[in-house]
Amino acid sequence: MDFNEYQKQSRKTAIYPDKGKNYIYPALGLGGESGEVLEKIKKLIRDKNGKVDKEFLVLLEKELGDMLWYLANLASEFKIKLDIIAINNLKKLADRKKRNKLRGEGDLR
Numbered sequence: 001m002d003f004n005e006y007q008k009q010s011r012k013t014a015i016y017p018d019k020g021k022n023y024i025y026p027a028l029g030l031g032g033e034s035g036e037v038l039e040k041i042k043k044l045i046r047d048k049n050g051k052v053d054k055e056f057l058v059l060l061e062k063e064l065g066d067m068l069w070y071l072a073n074l075a076s077e078f079k080i081k082l083d084i085i086a087i088n089n090l091k092k093l094a095d096r097k098k099r100n101k102l103r104g105e106g107d108l109r
Contacts, residue, residue: 003086
């Protein structure tokens with residue numbers, strides 16, 4: 001499955017107020033799911049001394065999938081295709097690498 005197909009399919013399960021005119025809902029969801037990923041990693045460090053096992057990977061994959069769903073729906077709210085996001089991100093990073101600017105701060109480096 002490619003990004004555009006995923007994005008299209010994700011809209012079929014998007015049920016929230018004013019879908020199509022509500023970027024706030026998926027933005028908040030993306031933030032919440034990001035926090036859940038961080039919690040899983042925090043507990044991995046605290047409870048398992050950072051040792052990754054199959055159970056952790058299964059749970060992490062589910063949370064990352066939830067993040068992807070919210071990202072896809074946030075992009076859809078702005079009529080941006082996920083494949084364009086991915087392509088442009090890789091172009092940006094390749095350009096930064098070429099200019100030796102992968103490290104540092106700032107969106108426009």
